[in-house]
Amino acid sequence: MRDPRINLRSRELAAFLAFLIPGCGHFYQGRRLKAGIYFSGIVCLFFAGMILGDWQPVYSQVASLTKPGSLQMRSSDDQVRTNFSIGYAAQVLVGLPALPSLLQQSRFSSDPGSVKAFDGELQSDFVGAFRQGNVFRPVSGNITLSSGQGGMVNCSFEGVTSDGQPVEAGFSGGIKLGQKVYGSPRREVVVSSLDGIPVDGIEALELRGSISRSFSDWYQAPRDSAELDRLHGKLSRQFEIACVFTWIAGLLNLMAIWDAFDGPAYGYGDEKPEEEDEAGSSESKSKTSEG
């Protein structure tokens, strides 16, 4: 029996608001202290997990190609297999903070794959290597890509080699850019030159590596096991702890939603134990006399 001192107002609306934003349903009901506790506890726990996990512990799907190769660099004909992430079933209960993953899932499924031409100009940091056959020269720096004639791109690179030697290169060639929406902050890129690129003692034919991906294109987007392996390698146990934090935040909000819908599970909290025992025994006596 619900305590009449607790005004739940519209229970369904309160539960929905509590789902969307932890504590919001209780704020709607005027239960401000509980709203503050739920909001601060659940939201802080969720975002603590996000920070620990490099903002990548929330994803609704893990995707994979049906053939060997990089998922980012797949062509539009390649088949992609997706599996639902079980952890997301708990994370989604946090509400709005975890819902972007569903939007990203939709964008990911409609993404045509790697890009071989683009318009305009693209500037980014770059990490990768110049390649000639099996010889690599690792470099890092800044890259500028602009559209050229006949589907080619003009590429300008400025940076340093792995032993600190400055490198500059400018050339035209074909480009293959990783798909736009993917759950990694790094976007793979390969720029192939028709002529050799003189770099650090070799005539490179290819610049291969990764550039920055826009936050809105990688945040909570589906990823493959290679990206998860990279995260585990980089963060180790911290990534597991981050995921656990976000799962528990979602499960705690489930209790908050229930509280908004049906009130506190044990009662107001000022019931005396003797009165509870007498109420329980009087109920059982009346049941036996009726039987």
Add this chain to the structure above:
Amino acid sequence: MPSLFYALPLAAVISLVYTTSRYELPSRIFQGASVMFVKTLFGLGLLYGVLWYFSS
């Protein structure tokens, strides 16, 4: 930071949110959350001690 230290804020949040969902009276909420937090840490400490003993 040792992994076990993450258990402290986690246990605190779980204790507080769980007890908040059980009661309405603020004093009862904070009292129950404190007791649950201490019991949780004690239980985790005991379990950790047992595991440490059998792994050494």
